[in-house]
Amino acid sequence: MTGYHPEAYLHGLVRELCALPHETEWAEFKHNNSDPQTIGEYLSALSNAAALNGKASAYLVWGIEDTTHEIAGTAFSPREAKKGNEPLETWLLQGLTPKVDFRFYELTVHDRRVVLLEIGRAFRHPVRFRSMAYVRVGPVKKPLKEAPERERALWRILDVTPFEEHVAAEHVSSDKVLRLLDYPAYFDLLEQPLPADRDGILAAFVDDCLLRRCEAGGWDITNLGALLFAKNLGHFSGLKRKAMRVVHYRGAGRMDALKEHEETRGYASGFEGLVAYINSQIPSNEVIGQAFRKTVPMFPEPAVRELVANALIHQDFFVGGAGPMVEIFDERMEITNPGEPLVDTLRFVDTPPKSRNDALASLMRRFRICEERGSGIDKVVASIEAFQLPAPIFEAPEGFTRTVLFAHRPLSEMDKEDRVRACYLHACLKHVTRGYLTNASLRERFGVEEKNKAAVSRYIREAVDAGKIRAYDKTAGKKMMKYVPHWA
Numbered sequence: 001m002t003g004y005h006p007e008a009y010l011h012g013l014v015r016e017l018c019a020l021p022h023e024t025e026w027a028e029f030k031h032n033n034s035d036p037q038t039i040g041e042y043l044s045a046l047s048n049a050a051a052l053n054g055k056a057s058a059y060l061v062w063g064i065e066d067t068t069h070e071i072a073g074t075a076f077s078p079r080e081a082k083k084g085n086e087p088l089e090t091w092l093l094q095g096l097t098p099k100v101d102f103r104f105y106e107l108t109v110h111d112r113r114v115v116l117l118e119i120g121r122a123f124r125h126p127v128r129f130r131s132m133a134y135v136r137v138g139p140v141k142k143p144l145k146e147a148p149e150r151e152r153a154l155w156r157i158l159d160v161t162p163f164e165e166h167v168a169a170e171h172v173s174s175d176k177v178l179r180l181l182d183y184p185a186y187f188d189l190l191e192q193p194l195p196a197d198r199d200g201i202l203a204a205f206v207d208d209c210l211l212r213r214c215e216a217g218g219w220d221i222t223n224l225g226a227l228l229f230a231k232n233l234g235h236f237s238g239l240k241r242k243a244m245r246v247v248h249y250r251g252a253g254r255m256d257a258l259k260e261h262e263e264t265r266g267y268a269s270g271f272e273g274l275v276a277y278i279n280s281q282i283p284s285n286e287v288i289g290q291a292f293r294k295t296v297p298m299f300p301e302p303a304v305r306e307l308v309a310n311a312l313i314h315q316d317f318f319v320g321g322a323g324p325m326v327e328i329f330d331e332r333m334e335i336t337n338p339g340e341p342l343v344d345t346l347r348f349v350d351t352p353p354k355s356r357n358d359a360l361a362s363l364m365r366r367f368r369i370c371e372e373r374g375s376g377i378d379k380v381v382a383s384i385e386a387f388q389l390p391a392p393i394f395e396a397p398e399g400f401t402r403t404v405l406f407a408h409r410p411l412s413e414m415d416k417e418d419r420v421r422a423c424y425l426h427a428c429l430k431h432v433t434r435g436y437l438t439n440a441s442l443r444e445r446f447g448v449e450e451k452n453k454a455a456v457s458r459y460i461r462e463a464v465d466a467g468k469i470r471a472y473d474k475t476a477g478k479k480m481m482k483y484v485p486h487w488a
Contacts, residue, residue: 005118010107013171014114016216017059018069025049025136026057029064034076036083040095043119043127045134045141047100050121052135052154056167056220057121063114073112078104095130098123099320101238120238123166124318126154163317164209164224164359168236171214172221174198180221180236181205181229185269189367209359223317224359228268240264241323244274244312248281248328267312267360271369275305281328283407298407299333300383303392307380307403309370311337313361319399331407341401345394347487348377349428378432381425388447390414391422411446416462422446423463427485436472436482 005013017027026049028042039060046058063074081088093099101120106113126133126144133144135154144151169180183201187194195201202219205211210225226236234240244263250256259281263274282298311324316339324337342354355361364370377394380403384392390406414422426445427437435441442456443449460483463469472482 005105007107010105010116011109013059014061014064014107014109014116016171017061018064018071020069023066023139024053025138026053026055027059028061028136028141029066029069030060030062030074030076031065031072032062032075034062034081036081036088036091037130039088039117040092040129041132041134041141043092043096043100043102043117044129044132045136046119047102047122047127048133048144048154049136050119051123051157051161052150055121056170058119060117060119061114062117063109063112071110071112071114074115075113076115078106078115078117092129097128097131098125100127121166122154122158123161123163124158126151126158162357162359164222164227164357166223166238167220168223168226168239169221171216171218173218174202177202177205177211177219177221180231181210181225182231182266182269183229185266186210186229189268189369208363224363227266227360228363229266230264230269231266232264233266234264241321242315242317244308244324244326246274246278246281246326246328250330252329252331254327268364268367268369271309271312275301275308278304278308278326278328282333283330296387299389299405300387302383303380303405304333306370306376307335307405309364310376310403311335311401313357313364313370314342314355314401315339316356322400333405334402335405336400336402338400340396340399341394345396345401346424348394349381349425350432350485378429381429385426385429385445388445390418391425393421411448419459420463420466420468423459424468424485427463427469427483431484431488436484437469438482 020027023029026046028046042060046060050056050058062076063072064070065072078088083091089104100122103118105116105118107116108114134141135144135147135150137147137150144154172180178198178201183205184194186204195204202211205225210222210229212220212222214220223239226233226239227242230236230239233243246261246263247257248259250258261277263270263277265273279297279301284297308326315324315337319338322338327334327336339356342356343351361370370376380392384405387408389408392406393404395402395404422445423437423442426442430437430441437460439453439456439460442460443453446456448456460469464471464483467486469483470486472484476482
């Protein structure tokens with residue numbers, strides 16, 4: 001849904017719509033027409049028209065004369081309306097593909113009843129109702145396939161408009177912008193002094209595409225601005241599901257949740273607090289090896305930081321009803337984000353950086369929250385090796401990307417899959433630093449004494465047999481053998 005608006009906002013919106021010289025492609029006026037099929041078709045047509053016209057929302061208003069735009073009142077009641085035995089709103093939602101945001105509002109204007117339907121713009125795909133896409137051509141609603149020029153234009157817009165450029169809140173006053181966004185955090189992260197006046201603050205936000213002028217007056221807050229600096233993502237209805245959830249479980253399964261936390265602040269302004277909260281929930285562990293002999297957090301803080309940043313930055317924002325999540329179990333932690341990875345999970349360590357959210361990634365780099373050099377996963381693997389933990393798993397369950405970190409286990413308790421994965425990632429890490437996996441380097445990684453190098457040789461053979469690594473020079477002597485990833 002598009003979220004609740006205060007009464008004063010709705011009255012102002014109705015006045016602005018009535019002041020339009022004529023119906024537009026993104027605004028339609030009705031008197032008492034309450035046919036569910038017709039409403040569903042308008043949901044599709046107006047949503048697609050909003051995207052074509054660069055609007056964050058479209059509107060269908062009952063109780064307004066469509067020629068004079070005078071307030072006439074309406075008998076239509078969306079709360080009481082049904083299709084068969086099903087509530088109208090539920091029936092409409094089930095017929096939409098994809099599920100676009102919409103909400104009915106009922107209000108009284110000049111002692112007459114008015115119903116306002118606010119509809120979110122199309123994204124990623126044209127909105128269809130009961131398998132048919134519609135569009136407005138001037139004042140006329142028609143199937144999208146009957147307007148091929150509009151269809152091509154809509155697809156071009158949907159293909160090239162990044163999520164960050166969409167509008168999270170439109171027609172917002174200057175004062176409300178400063179109430180909704182954590183502007184001091186922006187200047188703190190850039191290590192810049194706070195401007196002396198409001199205009200300087202707003203100008204800086206405009207320069208970084210966090211804000212732009214609204215044609216109807218005031219400001220439009222972009223998704224980029226809200227995602228990074230919202231004081232509460234819940235105040236932006238299209239983004240509230242994008243808040244990071246942290247769930248702490250008892251045991252190894254998801255049956256018994258001990259605690260759940262949702263970080264509602266923007267990704268940039270709330271990042272340090274989010275990472276601190278996650279680290280506070282991670283148990284401590286006794287790690288005994290060449291590098292450590294003391295009580296330390298179960299997972300290295302650099303790894304947690306990098307993986308949380310990656311989950312926020314590289315998620316697919318167009319995946320509806322899903323957001324990034326951190327799940328903490330007794331012996332592992334899973335970090336998941338919507339969207340399949342842009343590169344093969346086996347090549348996370350060596351692949352140059354790619355991002356589906358360029359503007360977001362660029363600003364997060366400027367705030368020193370992430371890097372765009374492609375070294376984030378390298379740091380994760382390196383810190384895991386320094387802690388002598390089992391190698392992480394990078395996987396891509398359908399429509400998602402997930403990283404799994406494991407608590408410390410003695411080498412004797414790691415199975416063959418654990419050892420092969422560790423050998424492969426160690427070889428990848430060595431390769432990106434122009435080095436090689438050797439028996440000595442793997443002994444150091446596992447914390448194995450030299451007298452047990454025969455066991456490490458066996459682990460290397462397991463990885464070779466699994467096709468994960470290969471000998472750099474097969475003719476080299478046994479003691480001089482070096483290994484690289486299979487793709488090198």
